[in-house]
Amino acid sequence: MTITAAQIRGGRRLLRRSSATLSAQAGVGFSVVLKAQLDxxxxSVDTFSxxxxxxALTRSGVRLTAGGGVSLQKMKPTSIKATHPDRSPDV
Structure with missing residues (x-):
């Protein structure tokens, strides 16, 4: 399935990300993202871009649907081990 301009716009809005942020996350030029969002x-945007x-959108949890829509996947929370720098573990 090829992503559509509407899916790019919709995915970006769901994530509340700017075109500049999406550009950086995808590793493509800002102007490429702007073009890709226009039907x-x-x-004129190459397949690689x-x-x-x-x-970049799917890594962030956007799910593309066959009908041209988008939704957000539930992401599994990551485990964070908190440590306090002034305390050493009990021995």
Whole structure:
């Protein structure tokens, strides 16, 4: 399935991310993200860049649907082990 301009816009909005942030996360130019979000311009964006944008969105929890929609996946929380620098573990 090829990502659509509407899915890029929708995924970015669900994540509350700017085009600049998505650009950095995908490793593509800002102007590429701007073009990819426009229905009339997405055809001029290369496949590699579209795939990178799609992967950046899906890594962040966006799920693309076959009907052209988007949703957010529930992400598993990561475990964080807190330590206090002034305390040493009991021996």
């Amino acid at each position: 009339a311009e997405i055809g 579209l795939r990178a944008i799609e992967e």
